[in-house]
Amino acid sequence: MNSDEELGAILSAIHVRAGIRRGVDIIAAGTSPRHSTVLLDGVACSYERLPDGARQIHSFQYPGAICDLHRHLLPETSLEVAVGAVTKCTIGVIHQEDLEQLIANYPSFGLALWRDAMLEASTCRKALVRATRQPALRRVAHIVCEQLARQEAAGIDTPTISPSQMDVADAAGLSAVHVNRTFKELLRLGLLSKQGRAVKVVNKRKLASIAHFNGTYLNMPGLLRHWQLEIAGASALHERSGATSRPLNPTTCLCTRSEVQRSIGL
Amino acid sequence: MNSDEELGAILSAIHVRAGIRRGVDIIAAGTSPRHSTVLLDGVACSYERLPDGARQIHSFQYPGAICDLHRHLLPETSLEVAVGAVTKCTIGVIHQEDLEQLIANYPSFGLALWRDAMLEASTCRKALVRATRQPALRRVAHIVCEQLARQEAAGIDTPTISPSQMDVADAAGLSAVHVNRTFKELLRLGLLSKQGRAVKVVNKRKLASIAHFNGTYLNMPGLLRHWQLEIAGASALHERSGATSRPLNPTTCLCTRSEVQRSIGL
């Protein structure tokens, strides 16, 4: 979809900013900066803070993502949404005028942004279904699966996931205590193991099975082949999803992490 | 945003189809028709059917909405999403080629569709937060408030809402039994009353208060003035949301119900 020339134009519009420590906001709630922010390295999350102090994580973001895409076109509807660093992050900025120029010059870039918005809605719908209708074990397993799949899509190949148990709890809409007990159960089942504080996936296939993880909603053609998913109808749906020739990162319209990082000399 | 000429072009591309009875699918899961569907009259809902038969409603749709906008650009990610008639509905279709032609001819129409996708994501995020973090009373009250506000936005001015208790249950992610008990509580508090089977809002302001209904996320500038919302910061946010001169229907990019219906002689 993106031509090399287009990709080059996009990358050259990105200005690298300093690193951000875990827990710090990349984009604060209630602000409307005159630029867009690109995640270059690390993992971030878009979240909302409730009056009682609870944090609801909407989704996690991986390198290549435009963190504040949700503000585009309708900034006033999502002022309460913030973006925080789940791990140490490196970010870049694109000036608003440059972004608009890029969209004007490369219609396919605008389409990619639009598609990205659709993808975010798709992911959010799935999260809604899980949150309301599935037990904790499946919810947590599904979140782990999604993180693993999205890491792969971003070109990161490790069996450990970045979010802490508290992060997972805030994303699943469960208490940290209960997420801990759920992890313990997944450890007991031999699907996960622990390396220090980090959670490591031992049996990806079984985990996906009990999570009912399908992954089609993430629009990552080709990348889910490894998963050998056992969901009924998954393979049938799979064959039909070859529309985009360049694999798109979920919530990412730019490219893979390596492409981004090469361009900024990481 | 939409000029009269543009609106005329859009409306003339719509072909009216026969009415649809309550409970019947407007768009079935797993299908990819070569046209888009516009809701002309009645109330619909986009939903997903789970393996165990449960139904999760993502959102309700009002006249003027493009029912299958979620299929646009990324049809394969939302094949499981269906759209059903909550009340008796009248629909129209726009051929795929006509829709693409309209987007090509009127860039502002494409932008409106894009904005609509962002709005759907915004609504879904809010639904996710409510579903995971709020008690049943607030969830149900919030759904009622949202329906009332969206009816108003579509030009329908009645204090009763269309969805049945079961519909509300499937949208809130609660059991029908518990929604019934929640409604009973709202009746006892004097916020709702009943007309036969229908639920009628008696005290809109108090209902919005206990629901923590803000409404900014719906992007309906001007239309929320009547609500006299009591949420902290709501008025401040309000003043900044005058960007679009023409009030947009939530999940609607066309116009108000009366405009649609006038054009088809309803």
Added chain:
DNA sequence: CGCATCATTGAAGCCCTTCAAGACTTGTGG
């Protein structure tokens, strides 16, 4: 007017939450 659908009500039970306290990691500063 008949029948399918929806609303209502009670009882029993489970999943998850909250509270509280102690063990462990991590990385920061001395």
Added chain:
DNA sequence: CCACAAGTCTTGAAGGGCTTCAATGATGCG
């Protein structure tokens, strides 16, 4: 390099909100 501090993980006990099951009553469409 070590020690401390801050945050995270872990574990137990008690309780509440919601679910499920089941049966009856009301509504409204054809």
